[in-house]
Amino acid sequence: MRVDELAQWIEVFRLDLGAKLLIAILAGGAIGLERELRHKPAGLRTNILICLGSALLMDLSMRIAGPNGGDPGRIAAQVVTGIGFLGAGTILHTRGTITGLTSAATIWVVAAIGLTAGAGFVFEALAATITVMIVLEGMGYIERRFLDRPSDTAEGIPPDEFDARTGGRRGGDASQRRRASDRPHQGDDA
Secondary structure (H helix, E strand, O other), X not given: XXXXXXXXXXXXXXXXXXXXXXXXXXXXXXXXXXXXXXXXXXXXXXXXXXXXXXXXXXXXXXXXXXXXXXXXXHHHHHHHHHHHHHHHOOOEEEOOEEEOHHHHHHHHHHHHHHHHHXXXXXXXXXXXXXXXXXXXXXXXXXXXXXXXXXXXHHOOOOHHHEEOOOOEEOOOOHHXXXXXXXXXXXOOOO
8 A cells, every 4th residue: 555545545434533532531531540549529431521522623613713714712712711610610619628629620721732633743632641640648648648639538527527427417317417519599490
């Protein structure tokens, strides 16, 4: 097979896009697996989909802007804005504690990795993924080992109010042991 035939196959079947999407799946999957194993709100599927979607939108942005002399950063800028809203949804404020900030930051950086992969910067996307994994695992170890942090099982309940035997707040009935997000809101039928 000649070089020009190979280039034609790559262009016809969009193998370059396939490679970008594969990198996005691997990068989002690696970070998502770490979050899933820690039982965090944004896990494996969420991180893969965010990274994959960001890569696809970046590739689309570059293809639309390329021949017309447009700005390929316009769609990418909207991805950053949209991801901010998605990340905000993972942040919870319960009884004086805030949870989900790391998940929100992870969502944001996974989108950036997806944009990087979608732009064709494979080495940079993989290097960023490794760096994020080191930060999540390494800093998590340091926090658990050297800093006085409440247990992950408390789900945002201050440690002095958490009863590990019942899985919830000391005293009170079973409805108080559920997360605030599980309780019916005013106006809900349930």
